[in-house]
Amino acid sequence: MPRSAVVSGWASARRTSAYGLIAGLCALVSPTLAPAQTGAPAPTGGANAGPRPQVRALACASNCAAPAAVRPGSLLRIRGRALALVDEVVFQGAVGAADDVSVKPRRARRSFVDARVPRTAATGPVVVIGSNSAESAPSAMALTVEPAPAPIPAGTGLGVDVEIQGDKVFYGAERKAQVSFVVRDSQPVSVFVEVVRATDGVAIARWETGVVAPGTPQTATWDGKAGGRVQRDGRYQFRIIAKSQSGAVASSAQAAPQPAAAEDPPGSFLFLRHKFPIRGAHNFGEGAAAFGGGRNHKGQDVFAKCGTPLVAARAGVVKFKQYHSAAGHYIVVDGDDEGTDYAYMHMREASLVSKGDHVYTGQPIGFVGDTGRAHGCHLHFEMWKAPGWYSGGSAFDPLPQLKSWDAGS
Numbered sequence: 001m002p003r004s005a006v007v008s009g010w011a012s013a014r015r016t017s018a019y020g021l022i023a024g025l026c027a028l029v030s031p032t033l034a035p036a037q038t039g040a041p042a043p044t045g046g047a048n049a050g051p052r053p054q055v056r057a058l059a060c061a062s063n064c065a066a067p068a069a070v071r072p073g074s075l076l077r078i079r080g081r082a083l084a085l086v087d088e089v090v091f092q093g094a095v096g097a098a099d100d101v102s103v104k105p106r107r108a109r110r111s112f113v114d115a116r117v118p119r120t121a122a123t124g125p126v127v128v129i130g131s132n133s134a135e136s137a138p139s140a141m142a143l144t145v146e147p148a149p150a151p152i153p154a155g156t157g158l159g160v161d162v163e164i165q166g167d168k169v170f171y172g173a174e175r176k177a178q179v180s181f182v183v184r185d186s187q188p189v190s191v192f193v194e195v196v197r198a199t200d201g202v203a204i205a206r207w208e209t210g211v212v213a214p215g216t217p218q219t220a221t222w223d224g225k226a227g228g229r230v231q232r233d234g235r236y237q238f239r240i241i242a243k244s245q246s247g248a249v250a251s252s253a254q255a256a257p258q259p260a261a262a263e264d265p266p267g268s269f270l271f272l273r274h275k276f277p278i279r280g281a282h283n284f285g286e287g288a289a290a291f292g293g294g295r296n297h298k299g300q301d302v303f304a305k306c307g308t309p310l311v312a313a314r315a316g317v318v319k320f321k322q323y324h325s326a327a328g329h330y331i332v333v334d335g336d337d338e339g340t341d342y343a344y345m346h347m348r349e350a351s352l353v354s355k356g357d358h359v360y361t362g363q364p365i366g367f368v369g370d371t372g373r374a375h376g377c378h379l380h381f382e383m384w385k386a387p388g389w390y391s392g393g394s395a396f397d398p399l400p401q402l403k404s405w406d407a408g409s
């Protein structure tokens, strides 16, 4: 549908059913919600954004190059403060983002984080990022990354080593699913990449990267689609297949050592189509705060402290950014590669993004607030089927999806 039609449809919906819209937001407080007005459900877990993580020291914990240096495959221990929520470690390498590599930590505790040094990491500072999007300053000292052990000498055979860059990947996020790999052989080899679905072992995508020099780190990325369709949530695995000039074939799946029981196979990652939008402690409202709520409530209210960061649950285009007396500051995002619209209401102030912007999954869009007619700081969240929000679509209960995203991200 052309944008102008959507806009005029919205305008007329607004004129003719302003009250219907208000009833669909959080304005009409039914008796069942009234008791909660004096004490909206308190978010569990304390401070929302939490303190900013700090990196104080870097040391190699195992598989080290030297006491003060790491190499690909080493376990790096990062000491500091407020590290319990860290879910991403970024090896910055040289100045600029071109050689940045990030991984999910193996372990995160309040005072330390352990992370495996990825194959393509380069010497440079280290940054940690929390699940609440709080990011540390770069480490004061650069981490020295020694080269990986020399490739196996010529003649000992073809092989492939892989290392996933980030264990969890969101569709439409800034960082795509990416694997780094090194092939071992005496001569350049042809390389194919496959993305394998873990549930049934089917290769859902396959492409050729061309001829690759042995011993040189390479990367391959996947955008989450196969046959033009966004793939289901779940675990997937990159399989790198190398073919030597003599016709020998090796794949990362067969070459990999058996992973420890608790670890996922090499090159595997979790793919999710949505990220939970509230990055801090929260409670799902019940009764009148639920979808329907006995008052034609068009969304789900999720309570969290005012100021808790909000991110886009799904990549898409911002189709509305407005202030409404009932909805407060809100935006509506038209999800990429689907007909679904996502509405985020009662934000503390106008959204960080603008109408017409394309947002990525996980992009900060604003903060939980109580603007408009809201009782207690909360996100009023709506999902609408195609053709979308007040333009011919219909709202549906987003709670099952919210809970699933919350569990996964």
Ligand SMILES: [Zn+2]
Residues within 6 Å of the ligand: 024, 025, 026, 289, 297, 299, 300, 301, 380, 381
């Ligand atoms: Zn609401």
